[in-house]
Amino acid sequence: MLEFVSQPWPWYVAGPLIALTMFLLLFFGKNFGVSSTLRTGCAIGGAGKINDFFDFNWKSQIWNLVFVGGMVVGGFIAATWLQQPDPIPLAPDTVQKLQEMGITNPGEEYLPSEIFSWEGLFTLRGFILLVIGGFLVGFGARYAGGCTSGHAISGLSDLQLPSLIAVIGFFIGGLLMTYLFLPLILQL
Template sequence: MESLVEWMSQPWPWYVAGPLIAFTMVLLLFVGKSFGVSDTLRTTCAIGGGGRVSDFFDFDWRKQTWNLVFVLGAIIGGFIASTWLQQPDPIPLAQDTIERLQELGIDNPGENYLPEEIFSWESLFTLRGFVMLVIGGFLIGFGARYAGGCTSGHAISGLSNLQVPSLIAVVGFFIGGLIMTYLLLPVILTL
């Protein structure tokens, strides 16, 4: 049992995770569903009566409950992974990356997946934390709605279905990620 827990606590190699994702996509295509997490918020709002306020939420949400089950599974899986399958060793980072992050105000890069200088209740009440968590969260939500789906929906499901809008969205995600990493993040971290 200990070797199973040890195996499960390691990142799965591409040749295991990739075919599992492909199998999931084929299964979803077979049953006529598409994958995407951002639809879950719409379904939740529809359940709460959002259809009385906006036509966007006025749909038969019962056909989308599988999305809620998927998100519940992701939450439970995240809890299991963070509680029992945590990697005790620091995240292996290149020395140049560690030095650059320290220059930007991250004291112990690689110690945690979410640096406390950014992702904590204390940092939420700083300008840097507010920009990263509140404004960034709003932009992610707005962007997912504006793009017609989130990164997982477009990159996994949309590309699997050979949808050109998803290809354009994924290219935009990568360009946005590069701009954020190399231009905006250094400025935000020095706030």
């Protein structure tokens, strides 16, 4: 592990970089969003012959595929070499509540093995959280016309009312999941 990566970038560095990226995307007439890369991937695979939704000039979206590929490579690099060796500092109340919900070592790892592991996948709660949850996220992104990054970063910076409505829905859904459904699912 590399020791120089002990803190995230401060807001006054990361925020302007995000704003600069959005300005450049808007300037060049591009929209930012990760869920649209699935449509591009399907179009590359020939799905445009089956459904008109996938019949578009996918070559104009190659930059988005490169971006998502960079996210995958960056995630691998971060998980392999840039992990924080110290436990995640959680409030004692949070640790207690997570332990009551079945997470044995909250804060010891970013992804609790009770949920994010092959063994966890083959439990009822793992199946609900990973498989059904993944399906609902994909369905929701398609139904909302984009994902959280597309609406919250690109849509709001472009002052689009549908993106504001979608982001409000994302927050309401996140709050309901965190405070209502997740405690019930983790008790399974």
